[in-house]
Amino acid sequence: MELRLLPGIQSPADLKALSVDQLPELAAEIRHAICEQVSRSGGHLAPNLGVVELTIALHYVFDFGYDRLLFDVGHQCYPHKLLTGRFDLLDRLRQSDGMAGFPEPRESSYDLFSVGHAGTAISTAVGMARGDLLKGEACSAENPDGRHVVSIIGDASIVNGVAMEGLNNAGTLDRQFLVVLNDNGMSIAKPQGAVAGYFDRLRTSGTYRAVKRAAQDVMAQIPGGSTLRDMSHRLSEMAKDAVCEDAWFEKFGHLTIGPIDGHDLPTLVDMLMTVKDINRPIVLHAHTVKGKGYEFSEGDATTFHSPKPFEVNGCRVELKSSGRSFTSAFSDALLDMMEQDKSVVACTAAMPDGTGVKKALDTYPDRVWDTGICESHAMDMMAGLAKTGYKPFFAVYSTFLQRAFDQAFQEVSLQGLPVRLCLDRAGLVGGDGAVHHGFCDISLLRVLPKAALIAPMDEASLRASLEFMRTYDEGLSAVRYPRDDVSDRFSNQPCPPFELGRARGLRVHDNPDIAILGFGVMALTGMDAAERLGKEAVVDVYDARFAKPVDKELIKGLLERKIPIITIEDHGIHGGFGAAVIEAATEMDLDTSLVHRMALPDAWIYQGSRTGQLEEAGLDLDSVVETIQTCLQKTTKASPAAQAVATHR
Numbered sequence: 001m002e003l004r005l006l007p008g009i010q011s012p013a014d015l016k017a018l019s020v021d022q023l024p025e026l027a028a029e030i031r032h033a034i035c036e037q038v039s040r041s042g043g044h045l046a047p048n049l050g051v052v053e054l055t056i057a058l059h060y061v062f063d064f065g066y067d068r069l070l071f072d073v074g075h076q077c078y079p080h081k082l083l084t085g086r087f088d089l090l091d092r093l094r095q096s097d098g099m100a101g102f103p104e105p106r107e108s109s110y111d112l113f114s115v116g117h118a119g120t121a122i123s124t125a126v127g128m129a130r131g132d133l134l135k136g137e138a139c140s141a142e143n144p145d146g147r148h149v150v151s152i153i154g155d156a157s158i159v160n161g162v163a164m165e166g167l168n169n170a171g172t173l174d175r176q177f178l179v180v181l182n183d184n185g186m187s188i189a190k191p192q193g194a195v196a197g198y199f200d201r202l203r204t205s206g207t208y209r210a211v212k213r214a215a216q217d218v219m220a221q222i223p224g225g226s227t228l229r230d231m232s233h234r235l236s237e238m239a240k241d242a243v244c245e246d247a248w249f250e251k252f253g254h255l256t257i258g259p260i261d262g263h264d265l266p267t268l269v270d271m272l273m274t275v276k277d278i279n280r281p282i283v284l285h286a287h288t289v290k291g292k293g294y295e296f297s298e299g300d301a302t303t304f305h306s307p308k309p310f311e312v313n314g315c316r317v318e319l320k321s322s323g324r325s326f327t328s329a330f331s332d333a334l335l336d337m338m339e340q341d342k343s344v345v346a347c348t349a350a351m352p353d354g355t356g357v358k359k360a361l362d363t364y365p366d367r368v369w370d371t372g373i374c375e376s377h378a379m380d381m382m383a384g385l386a387k388t389g390y391k392p393f394f395a396v397y398s399t400f401l402q403r404a405f406d407q408a409f410q411e412v413s414l415q416g417l418p419v420r421l422c423l424d425r426a427g428l429v430g431g432d433g434a435v436h437h438g439f440c441d442i443s444l445l446r447v448l449p450k451a452a453l454i455a456p457m458d459e460a461s462l463r464a465s466l467e468f469m470r471t472y473d474e475g476l477s478a479v480r481y482p483r484d485d486v487s488d489r490f491s492n493q494p495c496p497p498f499e500l501g502r503a504r505g506l507r508v509h510d511n512p513d514i515a516i517l518g519f520g521v522m523a524l525t526g527m528d529a530a531e532r533l534g535k536e537a538v539v540d541v542y543d544a545r546f547a548k549p550v551d552k553e554l555i556k557g558l559l560e561r562k563i564p565i566i567t568i569e570d571h572g573i574h575g576g577f578g579a580a581v582i583e584a585a586t587e588m589d590l591d592t593s594l595v596h597r598m599a600l601p602d603a604w605i606y607q608g609s610r611t612g613q614l615e616e617a618g619l620d621l622d623s624v625v626e627t628i629q630t631c632l633q634k635t636t637k638a639s640p641a642a643q644a645v646a647t648h649r
Helices: 012-016 020-041 046-050 052-061 078-083 087-092 121-135 161-170 194-204 211-219 225-233 248-252 265-275 295-299 326-340 358-363 375-387 398-413 430-435 441-445 459-471 522-536 552-560 577-587 610-617 621-634 640-648
Strands: 068-071 149-154 177-183 255-261 281-287 310-313 316-319 344-348 368-370 391-397 420-424 452-454 477-480 504-507 514-518 539-543 546-548 565-572 595-600
Touching (some): 012 052, 121 161, 265 281, 326 391, 326 420, 326 459, 375 391, 375 398, 391 398, 391 459, 420 459, 441 477, 441 546, 459 477, 565 621, 577 595
Parallel strands (some): 177 281, 344 368, 391 420, 514 539
Antiparallel strands (some): 504 539
């Protein structure tokens, strides 16, 4: 497709120069540009294709250089970025020098929050609405030229508890406040719960078809009601585009309009123009199709929610293959475990495909649940299952764990319940960037008494860790693993079972110069570094396995012999595995100056490749080798050969 309009959109002012009749052509170009780029780089496809018309209409009607636009589930922001002068960044989507995959204030003043977690937009919008009121800048009956506030929420995040809290408080606002509900009938996977069922019924019931009749009495009671009535002759689907007095959102104090067709640009523009200045909270309920515009993404919006690079070959779409991922390894291990132990149950929060739970969900639908975007509820539900004697496994991205930390503390750990957490995407996640890095799960969970915190280095140790967790009944347990492929480096060796607080020696000598304690996959980087040094230094390498409890016997044995320790982890440096090693050494009155920590720095790391991010964090192979050299240079324990090499470098 030739792009005639999109390259000329350097700001929303250029968009407003187009006629309404030109907007569908622009929408088609935006879809084409996004699909072409995501096919090359990967990224969020279906959610962005579904909001193209909504985003165009919002920028056509409002001035978000002055007004406020807040995104919920920020992965639907690509059209917004293309309309706000970032077309030239699209070809480097999710790369360090290109367009972030989520709203990013460093990138543009049109992005108000860096956001990648669901449920937040309404609450932050309420805060900005109140701030504008305090400053006298809010759009209200007294100040019609003030700032408007709009939040767009979708992919079923409206069912998130924080979104409900925001709706409840927003209902008390005495000013303009618009919530655009992008109701695409989907979450990241199929939406779950009673609220999702309500929206399904609304789209297909008589309520949907008869809202025009229900609207007449309500419109007479609101500012702008006569305008709404006068619009009826201009709107082809007025039965959809009217106020519904019996809407669920009315209970939160919001006037509710819709459902309307979220892909009908003239209707969207007319409706937004009409409700733009109404001086009260409003929900505009727009029905959209996730993956709109391409048969393959409309037909399989879950697969194309955030696909890897892909190729379209006629009627076939082929996702580019890679190695076997930790997620796939977990998926098979969970299924095997559930087959062997009928007391094992599992859940995920809207991520059955992303966490690998889908196989188990399809095989054991009575023992596996998808709660929707409700991590706090999921944690408490698992606590309830543990209380009844089951063995619950909660599969969740590390970055979303913190949304349920209060429940992990109160309902799980404080009760001494053995809930098992399976933390996918731990550490650095690549293109999704700072909003999705799993950098604080150890520091959060390590404060909980009797918690067992584990990291496997490969598929065999992942299976062994899950088996340990299955029988660990003293309290909460958690296993963390990265968004990466599993290594087959040790596939020809038997994997010893996990023992609480015991490390596994991978490379052990009688009198080493230095010892590496690698947590999770970082143990493999430690092996690579030891092998690169060869005979230049005698390096022991251990798969630490546990961040809580750490292997005190190993630490004591090394430090009493004055052998320096380097800890390596893809977790934040504060409160992580290395901190636990230092604390253990302190408790045993050992020399902590011999412990050197390598971890994620106390700084944000933005989008890019996982390899590049590891290098930026100083956790790549070259950095590990350099750290070993520096430590050997500083210690009198180093062998003469190692000292000579360190000095030479």
